[in-house]
Amino acid sequence: MTTQNKATAAPRGAAGEPVLAVEDLSVDFLLDTGAVHAVRGVSWQVAAGETLAVVGESGSGKTATALSVLRLNPEPPCVYPGGRVLFAGEDLLSCGEKRLRAVRGGAVSxxxxxxxxxxxxxxxxxxxxxxxxxxxxxxxxxxxxxxxxxxxxxxxxxxxxxxxxxxxxxxxxxxxxxxxxxxxxxxxPDVLIADEPTTALDVTVQRQILDLLLSLKERHGMAVVLITHDLGVVAETADRVVVMNRGEVVENGDVLDVFEHPEDPYTRALLAATPRLERTA
Known part of the structure; x- marks a missing residue:
């Protein structure tokens, strides 16, 4: 196959090395009824070979954040009053449309x-x-x-x-x-962003798709950002988790640490609402 286009490519980081970082990102939607502050000062990063889960209820800002990585929110009404999205050290929020088209679907999918x-x-x-x-x-x-x-x-x-x-x-x-x-x-790609990739599927197919994503991540060594509201999926698939509420990050850490020692009341409420199968006497 033709040699990889240098304008599209970016060096894949070593395992454990951040390849994508969202830094103090804010996202507003300027509507006729006023400004909606969808994302406020959000920061997270994901390394090569790692799965980062971003969780929260509908309206928490997780999808708006994910779409911002590739500037897929409609502009206008979307504006970015602050922050950076760094891919291999390059701020995608400052890129021109030509460069973004090269990154979208190529280095970041x-x-x-x-x-x-x-x-x-x-x-x-x-x-x-x-x-x-x-x-x-x-x-x-x-x-x-x-x-x-x-x-x-x-x-x-x-x-x-x-x-x-x-x-x-x-x-x-x-x-x-x-x-x-x-x-x-x-x-x-170096980074795969999966936005609720199994929500519309039945339970059996959901499991197949999640197993497939994890298998492909291991095979190709890419970073995965998984957007979901399902904490059960997070527990089974993610290395680290970011919890969002009302456009802000309220928890960010290793999955096991967050699940066993949640610090924010919102995270504790989410965990308490997660169904559990328990053996009865």
Whole structure:
């Protein structure tokens, strides 16, 4: 395949070395009814080979923070009154659109909650996976198709050659999510951001998708930022956790430490509300 585009690439950090850092980030939405302060002074970082979970209720600011990494919040009404998003030392909030397009889907990829609204209904799914390599790596049509088929196979899509030619509406929800993951990973990103990637799926498929993400993280050594409201998922998959409430970080630390010794009342309330299976006498 064509040599990786230097404008797109960034050196993958060694395990334990921060590859993405959000520093004192604030996100406002300037609406006709006034300013909404969605994110206020949020800071966290994730290292190569690490899974960071960002948790909180709906409206806590976790998705607005995640979308800010790649400047995917609509501008306007979104503005960034303060903070930085550092990828390999480069502030993405200060980048021009051309540079951002190079980073999005290449060095930093994102898997969204609902693939049906993220995949183009008018394009075959294989074409959408291959397009990542055509855009970010300068691959030929044949090279991109070969890599896309390999990516679909890697994420467990059965009969990749047949599925390659299908449209999103012809696939189940679980298969559509696998296609989204294939598109996110085909370019071998340094960071994968997964925003509630299993919410719309049944429990069995949820488990499969989470296991897949963890397996691919280990295989490729990338950093994963998992946005979720499910503390059970956090306990099973994450190395560190950030808890958000009303646009602010209220807890940030090792998963085991936070779960066993939560310091903030909001974190304690979330943990208390998490269902537990207990043996009865």
């Amino acid at each position: 994102m898997v969204f909650q609902d693939p049906m609204t993220s995949l183009d209904p008018l394009q075959r799914v294989g074409t959408q996976v291959a397009e990542v390599l055509r855009h970010h790596r300068g691959a030929s049509r044949a090279e991109a198709r070969e890599a896309a088929l390999a990516a679909l196979d890697e994420v467990g899509v059965p009969d990749p050659a047949r599925r390659y030619r299908q449209y999103p509406h012809e696939l189940s929800g679980g298969l559509r999510q696998r296609v989204m993951i294939a598109a996110a990973l085909v370019g071998r």
